[in-house]
Each structure stands twice: as C-alpha cells, then as structure tokens.
Amino acid sequence: MAETLAAPAPVGQRTSRSLGTSRSRRRYWIILSILLVLAVGFAFGLLAWDNPMPFSTSGFWRIAELRAANLVVMVIVAICQATATVSFQTVANNRIVTPSIMGFESLYVAVQTSAVYFLGAAGVIALQGLPQFLLQIALMVAFALVLYGWLLSGRYANLQIMLLIGIIIGGGLGSVATFMQRLLTPSEFDVLAARLFGNISNAHTEYLPVAIPLCIVPAVLLWLNARRLNIVSLGRESSIGLGLNHRAELMKVLFLVSILMAVSTALVGPMTFLGFLVATLAYQFADSYDHRLVFPVAALTCFVVLSGAYFVMRNIFYAHGVVSIVIELVGGAVFLFVILRKGRL
Amino acid sequence: MISLSEVLKEYSSEVAIGPVDLEIPRGGITALVGPNGAGKSTLLTMIGRLLGLDAGTIEIAGYDVASTPSKDLAKIVSILRQENHFITRLTVRQLVAFGRFPYSKGRLTVADEKIVSEAIDFLGLGVLENRYLDQLSGGQRQRAYVAMVLSQDTEYVLLDEPLNNLDMRHSVQMMQHLHRAAEELGRTIVIVLHDINFAGHYADRICAMKEGRVVEFGTPAEILTDDVLTRVFDTPVRVIDGPNGPLAVYY
Numbered sequence: 096m097a098e099t100l101a102a103p104a105p106v107g108q109r110t111s112r113s114l115g116t117s118r119s120r121r122r123y124w125i126i127l128s129i130l131l132v133l134a135v136g137f138a139f140g141l142l143a144w145d146n147p148m149p150f151s152t153s154g155f156w157r158i159a160e161l162r163a164a165n166l167v168v169m170v171i172v173a174i175c176q177a178t179a180t181v182s183f184q185t186v187a188n189n190r191i192v193t194p195s196i197m198g199f200e201s202l203y204v205a206v207q208t209s210a211v212y213f214l215g216a217a218g219v220i221a222l223q224g225l226p227q228f229l230l231q232i233a234l235m236v237a238f239a240l241v242l243y244g245w246l247l248s249g250r251y252a253n254l255q256i257m258l259l260i261g262i263i264i265g266g267g268l269g270s271v272a273t274f275m276q277r278l279l280t281p282s283e284f285d286v287l288a289a290r291l292f293g294n295i296s297n298a299h300t301e302y303l304p305v306a307i308p309l310c311i312v313p314a315v316l317l318w319l320n321a322r323r324l325n326i327v328s329l330g331r332e333s334s335i336g337l338g339l340n341h342r343a344e345l346m347k348v349l350f351l352v353s354i355l356m357a358v359s360t361a362l363v364g365p366m367t368f369l370g371f372l373v374a375t376l377a378y379q380f381a382d383s384y385d386h387r388l389v390f391p392v393a394a395l396t397c398f399v400v401l402s403g404a405y406f407v408m409r410n411i412f413y414a415h416g417v418v419s420i421v422i423e424l425v426g427g428a429v430f431l432f433v434i435l436r437k438g439r440l
Numbered sequence: 441m442i443s444l445s446e447v448l449k450e451y452s453s454e455v456a457i458g459p460v461d462l463e464i465p466r467g468g469i470t471a472l473v474g475p476n477g478a479g480k481s482t483l484l485t486m487i488g489r490l491l492g493l494d495a496g497t498i499e500i501a502g503y504d505v506a507s508t509p510s511k512d513l514a515k516i517v518s519i520l521r522q523e524n525h526f527i528t529r530l531t532v533r534q535l536v537a538f539g540r541f542p543y544s545k546g547r548l549t550v551a552d553e554k555i556v557s558e559a560i561d562f563l564g565l566g567v568l569e570n571r572y573l574d575q576l577s578g579g580q581r582q583r584a585y586v587a588m589v590l591s592q593d594t595e596y597v598l599l600d601e602p603l604n605n606l607d608m609r610h611s612v613q614m615m616q617h618l619h620r621a622a623e624e625l626g627r628t629i630v631i632v633l634h635d636i637n638f639a640g641h642y643a644d645r646i647c648a649m650k651e652g653r654v655v656e657f658g659t660p661a662e663i664l665t666d667d668v669l670t671r672v673f674d675t676p677v678r679v680i681d682g683p684n685g686p687l688a689v690y691y
Contacts, residue, residue, distance in 0.1 A: 109557050109569070111537030111548055116570075322546030326538060332490050332521045337592070338514025338542045384530040 113385035123388065126380045130395040137402035138166055144410055168298040168362060169405065171310045172369075173397035175359035178314045179352045180370030181377065181386065181393050185328045186348045187254055190378070193371040196258065197242065198265035199235050199356045200365040201272070204291055206231060208272040211279060211287045219286050228302050231361040232309070232354075239353035243346060254345070290364060292419050295405055298362045309358045313351040314394075320348070321386035328384065366419055372426040373397040379433050400426060441466050442487060442596065442630070447496035449482060457482050457652040459496060466595075468644030469622050469629045473636055473663075475673050478649040480632045481522070481600050487630070488519030488598045500596055514542035518592040520585055520599050532576070532584045533569040536560055539591030559591035563617055579610040586614070590621060597621070599631045603638065611635075615642040636673075636688045640664045648672045664688060 114120040142162050148154035183194040210218035221227070242261060276284060298306075317324070326334045327344055334341045359366065377393035404421035441463060448458040457479040464470050472480040485491040487498055489505045498505040500517050518539070536559055540552040548556075560569050563583045573581055582602060589597055599618070603611045619642050621627050633639045639646050639660065646663040648656035650672055656663055663669070664686040669677035677690045 109533070109553065111533045111553060111556055113534065115531075115533075325546065326541055328527050329538060332485075332519070333538075335490055335510060336488065336514065336519045336589075337538065338511035340510055378529065382529060384527050384534065 113383045133399045137406050140406055164300045165295050168295055169401045171306055172359050172363055173401055174314050174394050175310050175355040176370040177373050177393035177397040178317050179355035180374040182317050182348050183352045185324050186345050194352050194356045195367045197261040199360050201265035201268035202235055203360045205268040205272045207290050208275045211283055212275040216283050216286045232357040235357035236353050243349045306358050306362055313354045317351050318390055324386045368423045372430050443499050445497055448494050450494050460654055462654050466628050470645045471639035471643035472632045472647050473639050474649035479652040480649050484598050484600050516594055517596040518589045518594040520589045522600050528574050530573050531570050535584055536587045536591050539588040556591050559587045563587045578605040597627050597629045601632050
C-alpha cells in the first residue's frame with residue numbers, strides 16, 4: 096500500500112485535507128454507511144423483535160415507545176463514551192488509556208457501596224431519583240476537577256503524573272469499596288452487585304431530560320474543538336509552538352470529558368472497556384488522525400456495539416440488560432483481531 | 441532581532457541557567473554550541489516560550505515573549521524540539537499543513553496549500569508527501585518536521601539539534617537546506633548544534649555556552665581557534681586549515 100500512496104500527486108491536486116484521495120473518501124463514507132445501517136437495524140430490532148402486536152398498529156407503537164427509552168439511553172451512553180475517550184486519549188497523548196482510569200468508576204462504585212453499607216438494601220433506593228442522580232454527577236465532576244486543577248497547575252504540572260495519581264486514588268477507592276462489600280450480608284450484596292455492572296436498565300426515564308443536554312452540549316463543544324484537538328495530538332511543545340494555549344486547552348477538554356464520563360457512569364454504571372474499544376476501532380475504521388472524522392465514526396461504532404450487545408443479551412440469552420459482559424467478551428475478541436491484523440493502533 | 445536581558449532559570453542553588461544577556465541579529469544562521477548540560481536547549485526553549493523564565497526578559501522582533509499572546513508569537517517565531525510526539529495515520533503533507541494553523545486555524549485555503557507545497561518541495565519531500573509518518577526513516581521524518589516549521593512561515597526559526605539521528609549525507613543536506621532558507625527566504629535561524637565543524641562551516645554566528653552562561657559570541661573565524669574551543673569544551677582542541685575552511689580536531 097505504501098508504494099501506491101508514495102506516488103506524487105499530479106500538480107493541482109496536491110491537498111493536505113484528510114481524505115485527500117477519492118479512494119479514502121469512498122472508503123470512509125462506505126464504512127460510515129455500514130455503521131449507520133447497522134445502528135438503524137439494531138435500533139429497529141430492539142423495538143420490533145418479540146413485539147406481540149402486528150407491525151404498524153397502534154399497539155405496536157405503544158410497546159415500541161416503552162422500549163424507546165432504552166434506545167435513548169444507549170444513544171446518550173454511546174455519544175458520551177465515544178467522544179470522551181477519543182478526546183481524553185488525545186490530550187493524554189496516549190492511545191491505550193481511557194478516562195475511566197481517572198477514578199470515575201471507582202468513585203461510582205464507592206458511592207453505591209457505601210450507600211448499601213450504611214443504609215442497607217434501602218440504600219439502592221436512596222440513590223435513585225433525580226436529585227441523587229445530579230448529585231452523583233456533580234460529585235464525579237468535582238472530583239475530576241480537583242484532581243486536574245491541582246495536578247495541572249502546580250510547578251510539576253504533568254499529565255503522566257496526574258494519570259498515575261488518578262489510578263492510585265481509583266485503586267484506593269476500589270479497595271475501600273471491596274472492604275465494605277465483604278461486610279455486607281449476601282442479600283445486600285446481591286442487590287448491590289446488580290448496580291455494579293454496566294446495565295442499560297439501571298437508567299430511569301426521569302433522568303433523561305437532564306442527561307440529554309448534559310451529554311449533547313459537551314459533545315458538541317468537543318466536536319467544535321476538533322481542529323484544535325488535532326493540534327493537541329502533536330504534543331505539548333508543538334502545540335505551543337503553533338500558538339495554542341496548551342494548558343487552557345487541556346483543562347477545557349478534561350472538564351468536558353469529566354462531564355460526559357460522569358453522565359454515562361451515573362446513568363448506567365461502569366463501562367470500563369467500552370470507550371477504549373470503540374476509540375481504537377474508530378481509528379481503524381476512519382483511518383485518519385482528524386477528529387472531525389473520528390468522532391462520528393466513534394459514536395456510531397459505540398452505539399452499534401451497545402445496541403448489538405443489548406439485542407443479543409435480551410433476545411438470545413434472556414439476560415436483560417447486563418451488556419458490559421457481552422461487550423467485554425465479544426469486543427475484546429474483535430479488538431485483538433483488528434490489532435493483530437493491522438498491527439498498529 | 442532576538443534580545444535577551446538578564447535571563448535566568450534556576451533549578452537549584454547550584455544549577456542555574458544565566459543570567460544571560462545576548463543579542464542575536466536578524467538574518468543568517470546562529471549556532472548555539474557548548475558541552476552537554478551547558479544550557480543550550482534550555483535557552484532555546486525559553487526563547488521559544490516553551491519554558492518560563494524565572495527572571496529577565498526575552499524579546500523577539502520587539503515582542504516580549506512572556507506577555508505577547510502565544511497565537512501572535514506563532515506568526516513570528518517557530519520552534520522545533522528534539523523529541524516529537526508523532527501520531528499514526530498522519531501523512532507528511534498533513535503534518536506540514538499543521539504549520540499553517542496559526543493563520544488558518546485548521547481551515548486551509550488555496551494560499552495555505554501553496555505554501556505547504558513550497559515547504560515540502562524546499563526540503564525535497566515531494567515524492568514522500570502522501571506517506572504516513574510511521575513509514576519514514578528517522579532522517580525523513582526529521583526533514584518533515586523541519587518542513588512543518590518552515591511552512592509556519594515565521595521570520596525566526598528555532599531548531600534544537602535537527603541533525604540528531606541524521607547520517608553524514610543527510611546532515612549535510614539538512615544544513616544546506618537551512619542555509620538556503622536563511623539566504624533565499626530571509627529567515628533568521630537559531631540552531632543548537634553538537635558538531636563544532638558543522639557550526640563553523642554553515643553558521644554565520646556562533647554562540648558558545650558553558651555552565652549556563654554565554655561565554656563567547658562571534659563569527660566562526662573568531663570562535664574556531666585553539667584557545668577558545670579548548671576553553672569552552674574543556675578538552676584539548678586544535679584548529680587546522682581544511683580544504684573548506686578551518687577544522688577543529690579533537691580526537
């Protein structure tokens with residue numbers, strides 16, 4: 096492939112745009128269309144499969160409407176996870192990290208566990224409701240901001256150290272949670288365990304009016320910032336050299352990422368592997384460095400993976416909702432296959 | 441003109457760069473030379489605003505580096521460091537086009553594309569322009585980064601050891617390219633060099649640093665003497681007349 100690409104383009108056709116050749120352009124749009132078809136297919140499948148009423152009767156749509164809430168949740172989670180992970184990997188200049196290692200999920204697990212620990216099985220109920228949902232988001236965003244603000248403004252401002260401290264704090268919170276889980280009665284633990292798997296059914300429809308704007312606004316802002324993100328991916332020194340205020344850019348992106356991650360985690364629970372999986376796949380599919388091309392592919396891939404996993408779980412294994420298991424199993428296999436075949440991230 | 445006055449960077453009570461007072465005139469190539477740890481790269485990164493100062497001021501063409509907005513400075517000075525984070529799935533041409541960011545903010549115009557093409561051709565990268573960066577050799581990648589800096593189209597260009605990883609032939613070619621850039625494009629190039637003979641042959645001025653201070657500043661003829669080089673590098677150096685000018689012999 097290298098040889099064909101190396102041929103000099105004829106004069107007048109030299110362009111620096113991503114998707115400069117008609118072949119790469121065609122390839123990108125074909126992949127995007129396939130993802131779109133898959134997404135629509137799974138979405139329709141989730142609405143229509145096993146629907147007892149005949150298609151296009153009013154009863155059909157009534158049942159479909161009930162199921163549509165789950166679809167909306169999946170769209171939100173897909174946009175959140177995909178956009179957040181791609182942006183986070185860019186500012187971290189590292190393709191093998193995910194924002195969840197910054198302690199979001201450990202914090203979520205710790206909050207859920209301590210609720211059950213202190214309040215018993217009623218604790219799970221105590222954490223449901225719009226104020227509690229908002230409180231969890233606020234807590235996670237505040238936690239992230241304190242960490243970023245403290246670590247990125249000091250004398251030894253360094254993203255790698257910040258990541259390391261994030262992992263350590265996450266590990267600490269995780270241990271505390273594990274310790275409390277040990278002391279729970281089996282029935283309380285059983286109630287808790289259901290909350291600790293990423294599960295679409297964890298979400299309640301009453302959260303959606305808040306979750307939708309909290310997902311759309313940061314995602315759109317990151318999308319509008321895509322050209323700057325392209326520069327940030329060159330690293331700190333090159334981006335300053337090109338006139339970017341690198342630290343401000345970093346703080347802005349990390350803030351938006353923390354909102355997206357907090358919304359997704361508070362909505363459905365931990366999805367550690369999902370973001371990483373779709374970001375890596377999206378770079379393979381889009382075959383470009385350009386965030387403006389990678390973001391839509393990543394979000395669509397994420398939705399296809401989520402809805403596909405949900406469809407399989409619901410209609411083949413009858414294990415309603417616990418999608419993170421399928422995602423990690425099938426997604427991990429796909430991920431290994433793609434990496435081993437292509438040989439680069 | 442780049443002027444530094446009382447520039448100071450303190451790492452500890454023993455290790456400090458400066459105070460440095462220096463005026464680098466417009467035009468030509470100025471080489472920063474000196475032993476390891478003399479502070480050449482640190483000084484260059486401070487001029488290029490990648491590192492803050494503890495005291496003093498640096499002005500480039502009359503603009504204070506500390507107070508001028510970074511996006512305005514990006515049209516006056518460009519800097520290339522030794523180690524660059526390189527991303528996959530980026531072609532040479534796309535990398536060079538990043539140099540136009542201060543002007544285009546990522547929306548390339550026809551004029552931008554023309555400048556990008558010129559920078560690529562200037563460094564002889566035309567046949568490689570659609571290759572991905574990870575398909576290039578170290579020397580080719582180095583040239584691609586220099587092309588990016590040139591396409592930034594700034595009057596002042598700062599380069600930190602661009603000859604690193606380059607073999608004899610590519611080092612000579614790189615210096616010839618830079619010499620032409622200074623001559624034909626009227627750029628002011630400040631470059632950190634390790635090989636004193638490269639500095640002696642291609643630079644218009646040499647600035648010698650030692651232990652965080654500028655100890656010598658002058659034309660190659662003034663710097664390339666037994667005395668000066670032996671003192672700067674703390675090692676016996678003899679300067680002999682070579683076929684293309686003076687040669688420092690130190691081995």
